[in-house]
Amino acid sequence: MFDQSQLPINPFWNFSLDVYGQQGVAPACLVLQEKYDLDVNLLLFCCWAGFCGKQLNTKELSGLISGIEKWRDHVIQPLRDIRTWMKSETINGFRHTEGLRSLVKDSELWAEALQQNFMHLHMTLRPALLPSSEMAAKNMVLYLELCEVDAIGTVDCADLAAIVRGGFPELPPLEAVWLFE
Numbered sequence: 001m002f003d004q005s006q007l008p009i010n011p012f013w014n015f016s017l018d019v020y021g022q023q024g025v026a027p028a029c030l031v032l033q034e035k036y037d038l039d040v041n042l043l044l045f046c047c048w049a050g051f052c053g054k055q056l057n058t059k060e061l062s063g064l065i066s067g068i069e070k071w072r073d074h075v076i077q078p079l080r081d082i083r084t085w086m087k088s089e090t091i092n093g094f095r096h097t098e099g100l101r102s103l104v105k106d107s108e109l110w111a112e113a114l115q116q117n118f119m120h121l122h123m124t125l126r127p128a129l130l131p132s133s134e135m136a137a138k139n140m141v142l143y144l145e146l147c148e149v150d151a152i153g154t155v156d157c158a159d160l161a162a163i164v165r166g167g168f169p170e171l172p173p174l175e176a177v178w179l180f181e
Helices: 013-019 025-036 039-051 058-088 097-122 133-146 156-166 175-178
Strands: none
Touching: 013 025, 013 133, 013 156, 025 039, 039 058, 039 097, 039 133, 039 156, 058 097, 058 156, 097 133, 097 175, 133 175, 156 175
């Protein structure tokens, strides 16, 4: 069915797979996506930039947001909507729909990988000798500001901290939360 070797591979994609696979990161990303309509790939890019020792500025992050907006709205979001609808709905009379849902899920993953490849090519970064969890957190805060997310609560801080800890596992949990308070 789906051959992951066809996906574009770059350091940001590899970092994202590692971070997203860390305990607590996936649920944190999905909560922030649902609650504030944030783009998980952008949250991960903010963390990646900090890992690369890069503090993003408004112009850079706005450029990324506008560069992926149409792709996100017209490709990724419709695929996500189909996949989640198929998961939640009982489709009477239809059999063997799980295979189709799996194909939609694979297509969504492929679309996410293509978006991340665009982001990587738009702003090619390399891991820094001194990665900065503080820069990662500042990048995420800037992203929230650009998305007009004004006040975040304690639970949101914990979710953002979980993402940062995914990229910086040596960071103690409380110290990660303090980055956002």
